[in-house]
Amino acid sequence: MLYTNDAYTPFEVEVVEFIQEHHDIFTIRLKFTDPAIDSKYFFRPGQFNMIYLYGVGEVAISIVNDRNHQPGRFEHTIQVVGRITKGMAKLKAGDKVGIRGPFGTAWPMEEAKGKDVIIVTGGLGNAPLVAATEEVLKNRKQYGKLRVLHGIRTSDLLIYEDMYTRWNNSPETKVYMATSNAEPVDNGKWTWGKGFVTNFIPELGVDYANSIVMCVGPEPMMIGVAKSFIAAGVKPENVYISLERSMKCAIGHCGHCQLGAQFVCKDGAVYPYPACEELLKVKGL
Amino acid sequence: MSAHDKLLGLAARPKVAVHKFSSCDGCQLAFINDAVSLLELSTLVDIVHFAEAGPLDEFAEVDLAIIEGSVNTKHDIHRLEMIREKAKYVLCIGACAITGGIQALRNYQDEKGLLSWQEGVYPQRTDVIIAEDLPTAKPISAYVPVDFEIPGCPITSIQLVSAVRAILFGVEPEKNVDSVCVSCKHAGITCVMVAKGEPCLGPVTANGCEALCPSLGRGCYGCFGASKYANIKALKQQFRDMGLTEQQITHKFQFINSQDAGLQGE
């Protein structure tokens, strides 16, 4: 983390570009206004930042980029859900926001080397795994097969379509997408699949015993995905998921993100599934 | 309007109106008593209607209509509908506007009972009153959609200014849903229920007053309405344990915010 003298105070960044991905999803491309800070800023796939909207507050948002991102630029894809994100939806290029970070654990990019990599996402869960996917593609030889599975409710909710097409055309890589709601909206144009992402398990053509699964989505979905892939032969310790809990400070002081003894902000958000399997079974923990 | 759109199209220099229905005027004073903020605010917005402070244009098109008071008369309903029609957003301030306020104690009277009240207070010409009077005092939201609410009897200047500030930033005002106990403890106040045996509604009342009553050594009487998930049943049991009669307990909950759904419970 950028940690000059106070872990609580953000640094100024500028919105370089505002991209409306979908009616309530947008991406902001940011750069630090102080080049000195920018040169120190380093993150790993899976980590997140606290983004501060002037006069309103901070939210935890995953970093979309891989670690070899274009220097001086990084992106966040944000879904409008509540007070702060609604406010952020009105940002435009040139506006300034605050950033603290990066925080949290990262995807197991080292452990994944030499293994087949299965990226499984649901809804906006694809944003936190863009970085990991790109990382594999940039260091293609060090990894085995890459499978990207993405599930959404209806086809109109798809974002990053260009990126998926590009990935699908990359070596040793295949993208699988499915909509869970009965009829895709733009009937005919939707060339991907239907149903749940776990339906693809039989056709992925990977060595499950030597695969690593990275999954982000709603909690019940992640649990389902983890169970299915373990059943298919993936070692439980090779299944990784990323959790979301309320966060105010992101540095393990505010107590909001506790899950049992875990502080999701610093002990997570990325966890090997066995580390939180039992905790996720308890209602209201 | 989808939740997403809320406050999306707010003018750079919004027009604001302050309206009054049945009330004591005390919530509007949150503006007037903090005159410095009011003057500052008037550099950012156009206050087109605010009878108590001067400007008058009751049915002008506005971005934000701030409404105080409850609806007690037929005439009020009509006026309220006109105001809502001309306002992009409606912000209700205070117990009267949000739960009906203290005058909603009339809602416990049946027709006959209300008639006896009307005749008791207005012995001459009661028919004028009866013709206009509604049987109930109800919150604004009972008649028109409301976008934002600030609870309190009265609300504080801080609440009002920060709500308007948030709206100007294009975000919803923050809601405070914790109990009075939270700010009571933050202020280092000694709990009046524990140390003085004073019955206190603090544990079930929404925070926002900075635990004003306990800071004066007395129990809270719930003027900010219910906190979220208030455990009314457990507090009533505590009051019984303290020796309060059922009538005393009923009066505690049927007071400033008697119609607040969150304050109901055995």
Next chain:
Amino acid sequence: MSLDKTTKIEIPILARVEGEGALDLEITKGQITKCDVRIYEPPRYFEKFLEGRAPNEIIDAVARICGICPLAYQTAAAGAMEQVFGIEISQWAKDARLLMMLGQWIQSEYLHIHLLATPDFLGYRSGIEMAKDYPNEVLRGVRLQHLGNDIMKLFGGRSVHPNGVKLGGFWHSPKESAVKAFIPRLEAALKDAEDVIKFVSGLTFPDTTIPFTQVSLRHPTEYPVIADHIVTSDGLEFHVNDYDKHFREFHAPQSTALHSTTLDGRPILLGPLSRINLNFDRLPKHIQDMANATGVQFPSKNMFHSVIARAVGSYWALERALQLCHAYTYTDTPSAPEKVCAGDAWFAVEAPRGVQIDHFTFNAEGKATNIRISAPTSQNLPCIEANLRIALEKFGLDRPDHEIQLHAEMVIRNYDPCISCSSHFLTLNVTRK
């Protein structure tokens, strides 16, 4: 404009008063034939829903009658109940109630002077507008208003619906350090207050004379705030218990507010002007001198001089508050023990707008069985109507409606009518025949 044509003009709400109502003016052949202040504040039935309630709940509730002078209601209600129950409150509590009431005066009077009344004299539609040209004066008013609010907060935690007063005294005693901290602020405020007197003496006042009976409280030794005698400009002085022997309260057809007159139906005038007219001798010599230096001779029958009366009365209030702060000591018994019994009593205080008088009847369990609350504004209503007739006829009834409206508003605003005690905004309906 032809005098025999009937024109009905809807002139919007009367601004800078607290409340909702309307003024119906009918002008026939150059004469006012009807002048009704119609209050149509929805009735709120305080007198009724408080029956059966415990004394301290009544104190909390009556504040809600009016956000402008909640403390006057609380002080009068508490006083009446203490009389009924025979509770003797301590000198500490008496002083504290006086200090708090002075805070209410200071707050309300300076608010009225700066934000509500002077814009009329100087030709602005509002205090906000006036602030652009008179920033220092408006800010001075705000400063004084805040000081009054803060004094109320000392005991009540907030200035609107304060929570400090209880049966027998107060819920708590502020720390000495908190009270003493007001001494320098009050001292500084005296200078401001002197400037306010000079400022308002410089205004131009229309020349009118009001013939009404003036009514105020009378204190044995000082300017009246909380007192048990009433004096009138007819030369009467009597105990508040005898209120009904001299005045009549009735429900006028045009309004939801109760009106008061003398028994033979003459309007009565309450408020700062009556207060100073009838208690000039109770002001310390140096304040009398300051009053005389304004160029106005008290007693004055020009209602527009109310603004001077307010400025002078408030100067006294600041000085008296300063004395009370100097003398203040902490007590760990801010309240006398509570007890209840059956009975009834009267109690009165001088709210900023005039005499606030209550009558309470209790049963043996200490539950109210009958409540009468008379707000100064409603008592003043017949007087406002009569004053309008005089002032507007003098002003000239053939003037354009908007000028008549402005003048009518100005007259009404002199009373600082806090119509929300029972009402709301004023629409002016002029009918010319």
Next chain:
Amino acid sequence: MSHYYFLPHQRIDDMLSALKSDGYKCVAPRYHDGSIGYDDLNKSSELPWGYHDAQAPGHYEVTKTEHKHAFGFTLPTTSVKPMLFKAKENVWKVARNDEGKLAFEPIVEFEKIAVFGVRPCDLRGIEIQDRVFMENSYNDVRYVKRRENQFLIAMNCTKSHSNCFCTALGDSPFADKGFDLAMTELNDEGFVVEVGSEKGRVLLDTLNLAAASGGQAQAALSRIEAAAEAQTKTLPPIKEVEAKLMANLEHPQWDDIASRCLSCGSCTQVCPTCFCHTERDEPNVLGTETNHTREWDSCFSIDHSYTHGDTYREDTKYRYRQWLTHKFSTWRDQFRTKGCVGCGRCVTWCPVKIDVVDEINAICK
């Protein structure tokens, strides 16, 4: 020279002046309006001479006696926590100019404070919070600064109230570390004083105190022992509690507590170790500057577990369970220590008399 010194009551003011001349503001328990809480202390006469307190679940009462001791009460209503980790403070501010540029500025306010009369449980509370704010992967500069500028004068207990349970946790009402000076009051006389740090030694040197007599030192020890023995509450060994609570997350007792608990959060707010907080922006009217505040929060508050789409601990039963299991179990994994010091404040200040010790015993049976 003996290990112990003796400070007669008449010389408290000398100690206060010595602290003052070192630039410390002195704070001590004082009586006001029915309770004893920390406040500024200017002279020894302001101490709560002769006051006693009685505490029971949901009950607190102070009485004045003729005894000539300043620390005859058990412990003040609040702990030292608010002096280090403030109930509410501005942590940073940010100004925005006409071009929209943001200038962030941390706010670090601290003063030199000497706390006269810290009970041993509250000392342990400080030690526990040090691990959160000062010995953690990220530290809070404000806390660190305040801690560095703090002078702690511990006051061993010579009495326990009926909610005290430090002994049940394996601790004792005796300050063994974490203080600059530690004292034990002898009735009608003064204090037996012990040095805990270099800062403490330097201060004591300036006072030129006589050594405590053997009798005085012995009297002090036996008074502390008596306080320990006066405690009546018991718990299973803490390791057992820690394991059993997490093994009983679906115990019916949680539902039972939920029917009684107001979810008011008072227990967490008075706790010397609770560290949860929330952050909020408080912009000025013109919108040109914002204060970013940090304010105590608690696992009983609704927002605490609010995550869009799900409030994880929506039911009171889950909120209470979070509080109890965190205090008495998961804290160990997080900070290698207990989360509770046995001060009993949560029991005293629970308006509906919920007693953590009873609840733990019911669950760990």
